[in-house]
Amino acid sequence: MKALILAGGVILLCLRVFSQSDLLETRSVVPEPCMDPFYHGVASGDPMKDRVIIWTRVTPADENQNPVVVGWKVATDTAMSDIVQSGSLITTYERDYTVKIDVTGLQPDQWYYYEFYAYGKRSIQGRTRTTPLEDTYKDSLRFAVVSCANFEAGFFNVYASLADRKDIDAVLCLGDYYYEYATGGYSPNPAAGRVVEPLHEIVTLDDYRMRHSIYRLDKDLRRLHQLFPWFCIWDDHESANDAWMGGAENHNSGEGDWIARKEASKKAYFEWLPIRDNDQEGQYEIYRTASYGVLVDIMLLDTRLTGRSEQVSWGSSQLNNANRSMLGTAQKNWFLNELSTSTAIYKLVAQQVMMAPLTAFGIPVNMDQWDGYPTERSQILNHVFYNGIQNFVVLTGDIHTAWTMEIPIGASRAGVEFVTPSVTSPGMDLGSGVGESVIMAANSHIKWCNLNRKGYMIVDVNQNRVQSDWYFVNTIDAADAAAVWATSYYANQGSTQLHATNSIAFARPDIFSDVPQHCPRIVVEEEEPEPEEPGLAVQEVQKDIIVIGMYPNPVSTILNIHFSNLETDEMTMEILDETGRNVFKETFICQQGSWIKQINTTDFAPGKYTLFIHDEGNPVxxxxxxxY
Known part of the structure; x- marks a missing residue:
């Protein structure tokens, strides 16, 4: 066996019964050896004028729950010669060995590069950018908008296409960053052959951590995180389908307490994504505002877990109940105040579900959208319209399809809405544009839609107009980063009327910057950082086996071992107790890929145990x- 990878906080499953007949297809994600021990890459997010979150996860060298010291540096250049900030911290099993730093003292509107150090090795280099000062009038700003990435539905070519671009300020992820279903539970794509881990529907904190882990081993998602800062908000599938404050469609009593499941999903989300922690630990609120100078304020909402009332069906007597809410009282009041006090020209509202109406024969199509919460929607749109709040631009995900709409309020318009297509999740293929024509004929405020292509939006804002360019990838059945322009619509400053254009928006010159390498940079010995920097030394030779995760530890019943095999080979796993007695041994053929091996420890006596993995009889x- 040339290489095998395991780790402590994530899991993948290699042959549930482990016999020759159970061999599975090669998995679609395998950690890259050059990234040891930072297999999940790096990320940045929530930039401000003087600070930004930087993130990584270190794969621990052992599974004793020992803390790991991780160093970090931020510089203005790819050679890391102009260091502006540095430090170290200790990460532990309690946060799944993730690392998140709120780097302060930075200059506004500038590209930065950053690295992490542990176990004598460096991470890949990340690139990020701060926001402009409040009084800065940028010529233009550009944001990539993505949503709905179902791992088993296909390859993340949308991320690959965006990673090939060099012309965006930040990525806005509007939710459904991953899906909670069991393998095969939602739109699996046999042509892609991608399999999630763990194989069961995720419910516990360890489950959610493992699902994050398998996603972040995807090279295209990892690369896009490496290159740009992200603003992330969750939708429903980061917890469970059609979630609301007190439950979800895809949660039942057999899956335990909903509040516990919801909080577990939120904790894992804040551990694994570059999102700024709340002032009050454990609150895990995602609604917040990002300022981009005079030109743009981005208001990010939570239409799922904070204050949403349970969904009702069309015709329900509760549909127009004034007490029903999408946002909850606290968030709604915050949002209305942000709209009223924002001095930015454009108010971009990044949120999850379609705000403009979508009806068929006068009946709302989807009551999970704002159509199911008409009273609160009216309150928000009335606030915008009657207070003269201009350039109200809603950015939406969730629906797996692409749309551009004027948002009606009576016979007038309150703003415009751009809806991004999915990364991979299935749309509504109604056949050769027929569905689109019928929808637009029944909804005059909808100016364009596409119901089945996968892709992303580039939202470009300048002093004269806001424009969205839609791009579609060619396929999700195989790895292919190519994308084609589909259409563009814009609204002039101060107007709520949309116009089609054949001219895509072009980036300002200062948006371009050097791009870091896919693997950690190689530094000659005399250029190595000073010895006092924690966790950094000359690079070691890549070891054959690296552990990604063992969950939970300590264990009561089922021990999950998350590992990746870089080459199909015969493998033996055995477990010894403190006296050296063998309590478990199994030999099997393991295909190349990332897996989770589950071991039932019910009959093990309480105490300490050692897991060995052997390759052709040699412990590796x-x-x-x-x-316990």
Missing amino acids: LKRNFVK
Whole structure:
């Protein structure tokens, strides 16, 4: 076996019964050896004028739950010679060995590069950008908008296409960053052959962590995080389908307490994504505002978990109940105040579900959208319209399809809405434009839609107009970063009328910057950072086996071992107790890929145990865990 990878906080499954007949197809994600021990890459997010979040996860060298010291640096150049900030911290099993730093003291409107250091190795280099000062009038700003990435539905070519671009300020992810279903539970694509881990529907904190992990091993998602800062908000599938404050369509009593499941999903989300922590620990609120100078304020909402009332069906007597809410009282009041006090020319509202109406024969199509909360929608749109709040631009995900709409309020318009297509999740293929024509004929405020292509939006804002360019990828059945322009619509400053254009928006010159490498940069010995920097030394030779995760540890019943095999080979796993007695041994053929091996420890006596993995009889990996 040339290489095998396991780790402590994530999991993948290699042959559930582990016999020759159970061999699975090669998995579509395998960690890259050059990234040891930072297999999940780096990320940045929530930039401000003087600070930004930088993120990584270190794969621990052992499974004793020992803390890991991680160093970090931020520089203005790719050679990391002009260091502006640096430091170190200790990460632990309690946060799944993730690392998140709120780097302060930065200059506004500038590109920065950053790295992490642990176990004598460096991470890949990340690139990020701060926002302009409040009084800065940028010529233009550009944001990539994505949503709805179902791992098993296909390859993340949308991310690959965006990673090939060099002309955006930040990525806006509007939710459904991942999906909670069991393998095969939602639109699996046999042509792609991608399989999630764990194989079951995710419910517990460890489950959610493992699902994050398998996503972040995807090279295209990892690369896009490496290159640009992100603003992330969750939708429903980061917890469970059609979630609301007190439950979800895809949650039942057999899956435990909903509040516990919801909080577990939120905790994992804040661990694994570059989102700024709340002032009050454990609150995990995602609604917030990002300022981009005079030109743009981005208001990010939570239409799912904070204050949403349960969905009702069309015709329900509760539909227009004034007490029903999408945002909850606290968030709604915050949002209305942000709209009223914002001095930015454009108010971009990044949120999850379609705000403009979508009806068929006068009946709303989807009551999970704002159509299911008409009273609160009217309150917001009335606030915008009657207070003269101009350039109200809603950015939406969730529906897996592409739309551009004027948002009606009576016979007038309150703003415009751009809806991004999905990364991979299935749309509504109604056949050769027929569905689109019928929809637009029944909804005059809808100016364009596409119901089945996968892709993304580039939203470009300048002093004269806001424009969205839609791009579609060619396929999600195989890796292919090519994307084609589909259409563009714009609204002039101060107007709520949309216009089609054949001219895509072009980036300002200062948006371009050097791009970091796919693997950690190689530094000659005399250029190595000073020895006092924590966790950095000359690079070691890549070891054959690296552990990604063992969940949970300590374990009560089922121990999940998350690992990746870089080459199909025969493997033996055995477990010894403190006396050296063998309590478990299994030999099997393991295909190349990322997996989770589950071991039932019910009959193990409480105490410390050591897991060994053998390749052709030679022990190549040793990890410890505790049974209680």
